[in-house]
Amino acid sequence: MKSSQHQQLIGQLSGCVAELPPCLPDDVQVLGCVMSAPVFKLFVSRVRQSTKKRRKKLDITMEDGVNHRAKMLSGVLELIGCAPKRPIPKLGWMHLPEDVPCSPLFEVYKVTASDRRVGLRGHRGLRAVQDIPAGTCLGPYRCLALVPKAMERYCKTPPPHWKAKVQDGSSPKAIWKYLVDMYAVDIAVNVNGVEHGFGVSAFAYGNKTALVNDACVNPAGYPQPRHRLVVGDQNADLIPVYVCGFPFLFLFTVEDVKAGDELLYEYGIEYWDCIREMSKTLDETDRRIVNSFMLYDATEVPCMVETRKRKAQPRCVRERTKSRAAKRVCRRPSPQTDGPTCALERKLKEIQNFKIAANEEENVLLQEANLLHARFAQLAQRYAKLQELNLHIRAMEENCADGI
Numbered sequence: 001m002k003s004s005q006h007q008q009l010i011g012q013l014s015g016c017v018a019e020l021p022p023c024l025p026d027d028v029q030v031l032g033c034v035m036s037a038p039v040f041k042l043f044v045s046r047v048r049q050s051t052k053k054r055r056k057k058l059d060i061t062m063e064d065g066v067n068h069r070a071k072m073l074s075g076v077l078e079l080i081g082c083a084p085k086r087p088i089p090k091l092g093w094m095h096l097p098e099d100v101p102c103s104p105l106f107e108v109y110k111v112t113a114s115d116r117r118v119g120l121r122g123h124r125g126l127r128a129v130q131d132i133p134a135g136t137c138l139g140p141y142r143c144l145a146l147v148p149k150a151m152e153r154y155c156k157t158p159p160p161h162w163k164a165k166v167q168d169g170s171s172p173k174a175i176w177k178y179l180v181d182m183y184a185v186d187i188a189v190n191v192n193g194v195e196h197g198f199g200v201s202a203f204a205y206g207n208k209t210a211l212v213n214d215a216c217v218n219p220a221g222y223p224q225p226r227h228r229l230v231v232g233d234q235n236a237d238l239i240p241v242y243v244c245g246f247p248f249l250f251l252f253t254v255e256d257v258k259a260g261d262e263l264l265y266e267y268g269i270e271y272w273d274c275i276r277e278m279s280k281t282l283d284e285t286d287r288r289i290v291n292s293f294m295l296y297d298a299t300e301v302p303c304m305v306e307t308r309k310r311k312a313q314p315r316c317v318r319e320r321t322k323s324r325a326a327k328r329v330c331r332r333p334s335p336q337t338d339g340p341t342c343a344l345e346r347k348l349k350e351i352q353n354f355k356i357a358a359n360e361e362e363n364v365l366l367q368e369a370n371l372l373h374a375r376f377a378q379l380a381q382r383y384a385k386l387q388e389l390n391l392h393i394r395a396m397e398e399n400c401a402d403g404i
Helices: 002-009 037-050 069-081 148-156 172-182 269-279 284-294 315-331 343-403
Strands: 028-030 033-035 085-088 091-097 106-110 124-128 137-140 143-146 184-191 194-201 216-218 227-230 236-243 246-253
Touching: 028 037, 033 037, 037 091, 037 143, 037 184, 037 194, 037 246, 069 137, 069 236, 069 246, 143 148, 148 172, 148 194, 172 184, 172 269, 172 284, 184 246, 216 227
Parallel strands: 033 143
Antiparallel strands: 028 033, 085 091, 106 124, 137 246, 143 194, 184 194, 236 246
């Protein structure tokens, strides 16, 4: 029941929103994570377990073996120190901020039309404003946290104003589930020796960290075959930071990033396998709608749609309104003749897009093959010179031996 109430509060429909939706009375927001009541109960239990045998103290740690661990923890504490703190309910001794600001070292940018990742052209991405050393904390992965059953209901139940936003789509619920799952991560926490799982999703709740892209040219392999061509190496990663044993996701750099370079994160084969399967449930119109939410210039839906009853109008006014609406309908183009929504035209356009993408990929491969061929020719010349040098050295050694 709670999950349906979360949909009622959703305002902006994007992976990166300016303002978080209002919280429910039982929800608690900690470090950018809006926890539902069951997830917050897990958080309280884990904190109490962690502080049971020692003095109550805020303990922020990371897993052993993480590179740049000390620097990452220092960056987390620095970002937390920049935000106003408040006492956590049921844990009066613990003071943490509701939200944590992102680092000013990176910005949102528009993926260029020449990018080899055809599916990301025109979308949003992240790039460094200045040189960023490895181990820098960029910000929390702001999200909504729900237990598995609630997350399942949340994915199946779009908000009230969703149908108005995607009215041209053939399957609004499938589009909603696709977008929520695109920004979702499964997390586990151990409480009193029992493993508990919960899910988080940044859609309608996220900040800039949710916009980090994969480096693969076509990682999902849909509709084209999947391959591992990349535009760069992974230089960022989502790593859990444990507050008294409870995990919160933060985005860190794992390699040095130069100013102007894109932040790249490897989502993993399992993630893209799920995306590939979900893509099969959407038709071409649904995919265009999904793509519209990812574009850099996408307009966001204003906060909650109000449903107010209008006063009854006189009969003459109602009749006049109906006649005007009928005239507007008559002026619309027929979808079977002069409209662009004809099924055959959509299919031809889809085939044309696939051909363009295939041609572009073929050109890229030919360029790489030419570079490799030129490199091979250079190495062959150097090897020939080395052979000549070896023959000359051998002749000189023989002359020296004859002279002795």
